[in-house]
Amino acid sequence: MTSIELTSTGMAPDWLKRDQVFEFLKPAASSRLDLSHNCILYLEDLSVSFDGFKAINNLNLYIEPGELRCIIGPNGAGKTTMMDIITGKTQPDSGQAWFGQKIDLLKLSEAEIAEAGIGRKFQKPTVFEQLSVFENLELSMSGSKGVWPTFRASINSEQHDRIDETLQMIGLKALYTRPAGVLSHGQKQWLEIGMLLMQNPKLLLVDEPVAGMTHQEMDRTGELLTSLAGERSVVVVEHDMDFVRSIARTVTVLHQGSVLAEGTMDQVQNNSKVIEVYLGE
Ligand SMILES: Nc1ncnc2c1ncn2[C@@H]1O[C@H](COP(=O)(O)OP(=O)(O)OP(=O)(O)O)[C@@H](O)[C@H]1O
Ligand SMILES: [Mg+2]
Numbered sequence: 001m002t003s004i005e006l007t008s009t010g011m012a013p014d015w016l017k018r019d020q021v022f023e024f025l026k027p028a029a030s031s032r033l034d035l036s037h038n039c040i041l042y043l044e045d046l047s048v049s050f051d052g053f054k055a056i057n058n059l060n061l062y063i064e065p066g067e068l069r070c071i072i073g074p075n076g077a078g079k080t081t082m083m084d085i086i087t088g089k090t091q092p093d094s095g096q097a098w099f100g101q102k103i104d105l106l107k108l109s110e111a112e113i114a115e116a117g118i119g120r121k122f123q124k125p126t127v128f129e130q131l132s133v134f135e136n137l138e139l140s141m142s143g144s145k146g147v148w149p150t151f152r153a154s155i156n157s158e159q160h161d162r163i164d165e166t167l168q169m170i171g172l173k174a175l176y177t178r179p180a181g182v183l184s185h186g187q188k189q190w191l192e193i194g195m196l197l198m199q200n201p202k203l204l205l206v207d208e209p210v211a212g213m214t215h216q217e218m219d220r221t222g223e224l225l226t227s228l229a230g231e232r233s234v235v236v237v238e239h240d241m242d243f244v245r246s247i248a249r250t251v252t253v254l255h256q257g258s259v260l261a262e263g264t265m266d267q268v269q270n271n272s273k274v275i276e277v278y279l280g281e
Contacts, residue, residue: 033117033202034101040065040203040233046085046095047257055081056092057257063203068229070244071237072268073254074277079237082254083205087120088113099203119201123208125188129181133172133191136180137163140195162198169227170194171220186217190224197228204234210243222247253277 033040041063048056056078063069071079084090085097088110097105103116114120127136141159167173170190175183180191189209196204206225210218218240226247228234238244244251244265251268253261261271268274 032102033099034103035065037101038064040067040100041086041235042096042098043082043086044096044098046082046092046097048081048085048090048092054257056085059095059254059258061252061259063233063235065202065233066230068226068234068247068249069236070248070251071235071254072239072241072244072251073260077254078257079254080207081257083120083207083235083237086113086205087118114199117200117202118205119196119199119203120205121189121192121196121207121209123211125185125192127180127183127188127191127195130179132177133167133180133183134163134176136191137166137194137198140198166194166197169197170224184217186213186221189213189217189221193224193228202232204228204232206234206236208238209236210238210240218243219246 039062041061043059043061046056046059047054055076059078059082061082071082073079081090085092086105088105088108091106099105099113099116099118105113105118108116128139131139138155138159141162164173167176170193172183172187172191172194175187180188183191193204193206193209209225210221213221222243225234225236236244236247248265250262251265252259253268253271253274255273255277260277261268261274263271
């Protein structure tokens with residue numbers, strides 16, 4: 001019998017794993033996104049506990065294709081944890097999470113979820129400071145991961161146009177040669193949103209986008225997020241009520257890990273349960 005050489009980690013090489021499905025044989029998850037029931041994100045009866053504390057408690061949430069949804073709620077309500085579950089960072093104890101009709105998010109890894117078309121913007125911008133605005137977008141284009149600068153030489157005119165379009169959208173066209181490090185805080189946030197857009201997400205999750213922004217930057221961010229909805233769904237978690245009011249259509253209020261109220265900004269602000277929760281903060 002021939003012996004099989006193990007890899008440096010002592011594991012059998014990948015080609016030996018019989019259940020392996022090679023990447024190129026897998027259908028792109030995004031092509032499986034089925035929106036036939038007019039629902040792009042479907043969270044049902046989700047619960048997760050940390051050391052016995054229920055951070056998410058029988059949470060139900062439905063987002064429609066193209067919707068811009070704002071999520072508000074006091075500190076510790078479970079807003080970020082909900083995003084952690086959607087993006088595969090946290091596994092719930094029970095419940096369901098579906099992307100469209102057919103993609104079961106709880107069966108996918110973080111990378112597979114991103115690949116399937118869910119982009120997430122964290123609060124702190126993580127742009128490459130030494131690279132130019134253009135290069136940051138170039139690097140984030142789908143399929144380019146890890147092969148830059150080899151990829152760079154082969155950027156075609158279609159890809160160039162996409163970067164151009166994105167620069168236009170995020171309002172940084174005039175600054176495309178600038179190193180990202182010299183941008184203002186707000187501009188870095190927009191660049192990062194642009195970097196996410198290069199991956200063509202169908203659902204964009206944005207956690208506290210306007211924290212630390214000037215009023216002018218906030219207005220611009222509101223316009224940007226509003227313009228992004230329609231073609232994709234956008235879920236925005238934000239504490240700044242003036243900002244939420246300026247962009248909100250449907251607002252969901254989370255409290256103690258579940259939905260306390262849902263409706264227009266006026267409806268939720270006049271809801272007695274919501275008033276009680278915010279006054280008690
Ligand atoms: N990985 C974790 N381990 C332990 N506890 C956690 C973990 N993640 C979140 N929690 C707890 O779960 C609760 C919900 O936290 P979460 O960060 O989701 O709230 P949030 O609504 O995003 O609050 P904020 O508005 O302050 O950002 C908090 O009590 C938090 O301490
Ligand atoms: Mg949070």
